[in-house]
Amino acid sequence: MNSNVLGHSPRRKESLDKVTGKVMYGNDYNSPRMLHGALKTSPHAFAKIKGIHKEDAEKMPGVKAVLTGQDLKENIGLYLCDKPPIARNVARHYGEVVAVVIADSLAKAREAADAVKVEYEKMDPILSPKEALKAEAAVIHEEMATYSHIKPIHPEPGSNVANRSKIRKGDVKKAFDEAAFVVETNMVIPPGDHVAMEPRVSIVEIKSTGEVHITSSTQAPFVVKNLMCHFFGLHPGKVVVTAPMVGGGFGGKAGIQLEGLAYLMSLKVGGRPVKLVNSREQDLLASPGHIGLESNVKIASDEKGKLLGMDLTYCFNSGAYADYAVNISRAAAISCTGPYNVPNVKCDSMCVYTNMPFATAYRGFGHIEMAFGIERALDELADKLQMDPVELRKLNCIKEGDQTPVQSVMNSSTGDLETCFTRVEEMLGGNLGDVETINEEWVRAKGVSGLWKAPAMPTNTDAGAILTFNGDGSCNLNTGVVEIGQGTKTGVAQIVADTLDIPLEKVHVVMDVDTRTSPSDWATAASRGLFMAGLAAHEACVDAIEQIKEVASAVLRVSKSDLVVKDERVCSVDEPSIGLHLSEVALGYVYPNGNAFYGQIIGRGRYIAKHLTDIDQETGKGHPDLEWTLGAEGVEAEVNLKTGQYKIVKAVCCIDVGKVINPDLALGQIVGGMAMGMGYTTMEGFKLNDRGQVTNGSLRDYKIMRYGDHPEYKVEFLETPQLDGPHGARGLGEQAVIGMPGAIGNALSRAIGKGLYEIPITSERLYKKLMEVSH
Amino acid sequence: MISYKGYNAVDLHVNGETREVVIKPSETLLSVLRDKIGLTGPKAGCENGDCGACTVLLEGQPVKSCLVLAVEAIGKKVVTVEGLHDTEVQKAFVEESGFQCGYCTAGFIVNSYALLEENPDADASEKVEWLSSNLCRCTGYEDIEKAVDSAQRIKNNSESR
Structure with a gap:
């Protein structure tokens, strides 16, 4: 054990490269051999493609090829195979790719893309789930019945429902019949974007051997590898995906993104390397963003506030294609009640197609959307009960032994949510139900929210770690976790340094992931990187220690059981002078006469999720939830009741993460998540005109938080150990976004004395609400 | 008035070095720094002046290099993040x-x-x-x-x- 590593905050392994501009992201790899791709996108939200004239573009200097949907027969889809890589016959959303150009420079490719002429026949776009679910609504995917899909999702061909996940727990009708109080709210959240600062990029080259080499800004190199094989009939040994440093993911670079299209482009030009990089506008609109939601939340309680039942309808707005959205609707069903013990639950969670930009995974994976409705409804229930909003939540906190909506039982690793709420209340200074007058116009109000999340992932989600040793006794750590800014590589290195009892400087981290040389790792998503790769790395250390002892045992003539590895040495437990420095065994031991023994120490570690199952199609019963992270958040807001201007002055979070491996990195994830959740709630989301065209499709108009917009952050961690986690740790990367819409919505609703049910809550929206005449 | 047409071989002063590059008047400073001089520290985040990821110093003043033409930098001192050392x-x-x-x-x-x-x-x-x-x-x-x-x-x- 190296007592100076765990629970401390050494600097990130890649720090110096990041402050000197030396770190390389996907788009920083260039070569004169490369050809460049440019996208042509649809100006219409829903239109038949009547003809494409590419002759002029093809004749332009430097242009190698122009591809349209007619040239490509394949569909690509993460879980539901619904998307042609280039729109074929019909464009289903504003900004959808309708043609691509390959040229010898990006500038020439972009010019030629402008010269491609497309004839459209416009159709009336469907711009909300509510419209899409009407019986007379146009069917956006008429061929749905022919799409292949994974088993856990349930598309409904002939409609716009790409998935319906159901939860049926207990007797909801009875619960509502017997309830003393019932509340009902309808919430609306628009689709929007991740706005990772790095636009997506993929570089693909097909070698003469048929090997496909992909360098991509991806959170999921192994998913890309597997899907490339699935969709294009490639052999897994011949697909090599490299993931260099990624400039922010937030879910938007999970799954498969530009890789498939870039592969088809390379194929078209005889396998030459092709780089396809999104402009910012394309990154917002042609590539997927985050999902929208229309939810109906009904909650029943007894006269004391004990929750009796929830009746929930979630209509996720997936946009034109399903991508991760089908699984987001499923994940939201699994945790549909929020972190509360609810004995009777009915939930229909649907993934609904519309003619809006499509959605993929986004930090929180359905939970941020789901939680907004639950938490706003709980505050309305507290008002009806004339009860403190924190007291109501504490009374209903989920605890060890309680059943989740899918009827799995919360085990003894369950975090202490009640204390999280207590701490949040104290950090906010108490009196959460009050509205404080600052002056004639301004008031101050507070709001809270609970949060929970389990990873939504395949039942066989895995991770691995390989430790090879160097001649100085240091080691090289190779995992399949992608560094996207979260710092997991450093956290896992800390676990290695601790387990091997060597200085952190002697754990060298392989930064890029290469699917041929890195061990398999499902994806850097779902807040499971540190948990799973950490466990694999720990096992690799144990394996290496066994090998080190085996060498030392022979050389020192001490039985293995009497040896310990500590302080960069392997030595006899009771006679430390009998020992060897790790450098003497790292590459095998060499005797004075030149004889050598054993060879390099190579530690191997692996992890695979245990005992997970899918959920039942009719009742939702099952065990898809590996580990739950619970927490509570709150904000304090100052609001001008005359103008609707407001400012979040304080944002607080208390979260039970099991064990803090690196306090600075953990804090960075929580504060970053809170900020993202604040932006999401107060200013973000796509704006569309009535023709379905996005009117804020650039960073000039799509507002995210800027320097100076941030409030005072306060974060506290609880450490109820995750018994099967590395040193007791559990996931924390996504969770802090989840509570922000609820907390902010509750604070602002309280401040103005009127309920807010739609995001983003801009000052303009607040002003309009203030001006509404109440009936 | 100086005018540039077609391809021009010019000297750019970047991070204390003089670099000869062949540029077109339409090329931005950002693309020339990244693609022709190999300084990939400045990033293209939006190519529209909204995000600041491409910020460099031009005569000591911060500019968004996606909004500056490379020809505008001729005769001026350019400093990218690679030109800052141990600050x-x-x-x-x-x-x-x-x-x-x-x-x-x-x-x-x-x-x-x-x-x-x-x-x-x-x-x-x-x-x-x-x-x-x-x-x-x-x-x-x-x-x-x-x-x-x-x-x-x-x-x-x-x-x-």
Whole structure:
């Protein structure tokens, strides 16, 4: 054990490269051999493609090829195979790719893309789930019945429902019949974007051997590898995906993104390397963003506030294609009640197609959307009960032994949510139900929210770690976790340094992931990187220690059981002078006469999720939830009741993460998540005109938080150990976004004395609400 | 008036070196720095002047290199993040965790460096005015604020000695 590593905050392994501009992201790899791709996108939200004239573009200097949907027969889809890589016959959303150009420079490719002429026949776009679910609504995917899909999702061909996940727990009708109080709210959240600062990029080259080499800004190199094989009939040994440093993911670079299209482009030009990089506008609109939601939340309680039942309808707005959205609707069903013990639950969670930009995974994976409705409804229930909003939540906190909506039982690793709420209340200074007058116009109000999340992932989600040793006794750590800014590589290195009892400087981290040389790792998503790769790395250390002892045992003539590895040495437990420095065994031991023994120490570690199952199609019963992270958040807001201007002055979070491996990195994830959740709630989301065209499709108009917009952050961690986690740790990367819409919505609703049910809550929206005449 | 047409072989002064490049008048400073000189520190985040990830110094002033034509930089001193060495700002960004994914970092560092050179005593509102031209999606800005404040403190202390 190296007592100076765990629970401390050494600097990130890649720090110096990041402050000197030396770190390389996907788009920083260039070569004169490369050809460049440019996208042509649809100006219409829903239109038949009547003809494409590419002759002029093809004749332009430097242009190698122009591809349209007619040239490509394949569909690509993460879980539901619904998307042609280039729109074929019909464009289903504003900004959808309708043609691509390959040229010898990006500038020439972009010019030629402008010269491609497309004839459209416009159709009336469907711009909300509510419209899409009407019986007379146009069917956006008429061929749905022919799409292949994974088993856990349930598309409904002939409609716009790409998935319906159901939860049926207990007797909801009875619960509502017997309830003393019932509340009902309808919430609306628009689709929007991740706005990772790095636009997506993929570089693909097909070698003469048929090997496909992909360098991509991806959170999921192994998913890309597997899907490339699935969709294009490639052999897994011949697909090599490299993931260099990624400039922010937030879910938007999970799954498969530009890789498939870039592969088809390379194929078209005889396998030459092709780089396809999104402009910012394309990154917002042609590539997927985050999902929208229309939810109906009904909650029943007894006269004391004990929750009796929830009746929930979630209509996720997936946009034109399903991508991760089908699984987001499923994940939201699994945790549909929020972190509360609810004995009777009915939930229909649907993934609904519309003619809006499509959605993929986004930090929180359905939970941020789901939680907004639950938490706003709980505050309305507290008002009806004339009860403190924190007291109501504490009374209903989920605890060890309680059943989740899918009827799995919360085990003894369950975090202490009640204390999280207590701490949040104290950090906010108490009196959460009050509205404080600052002056004639301004008031101050507070709001809270609970949060929970389990990873939504395949039942066989895995991770691995390989430790090879160097001649100085240091080691090289190779995992399949992608560094996207979260710092997991450093956290896992800390676990290695601790387990091997060597200085952190002697754990060298392989930064890029290469699917041929890195061990398999499902994806850097779902807040499971540190948990799973950490466990694999720990096992690799144990394996290496066994090998080190085996060498030392022979050389020192001490039985293995009497040896310990500590302080960069392997030595006899009771006679430390009998020992060897790790450098003497790292590459095998060499005797004075030149004889050598054993060879390099190579530690191997692996992890695979245990005992997970899918959920039942009719009742939702099952065990898809590996580990739950619970927490509570709150904000304090100052609001001008005359103008609707407001400012979040304080944002607080208390979260039970099991064990803090690196306090600075953990804090960075929580504060970053809170900020993202604040932006999401107060200013973000796509704006569309009535023709379905996005009117804020650039960073000039799509507002995210800027320097100076941030409030005072306060974060506290609880450490109820995750018994099967590395040193007791559990996931924390996504969770802090989840509570922000609820907390902010509750604070602002309280401040103005009127309920807010739609995001983003801009000052303009607040002003309009203030001006509404109440009936 | 100087005019440029077609391809031009020109000298650019970047990070203390003179680099000969062949450029067209339509090329931005950002694309020439990245694609022709190999300085990939400045990033293309929006190519529209909204995000600041491409910020470089032109005659000591921070500019968004996606909005500057390369021909405008002829005869002027250009400094990218690669031209900053061991500055207080860089050290403070490491110490205060002023970055996560690092994609916006070159822009923030160059802009913060310029701010502290230009206005060593910048107060909070001046810092907001200056640095709100850069976007970060990871940190929530608190750690960037700490880094800039810390660099300012250390720099001013060492210079007043």
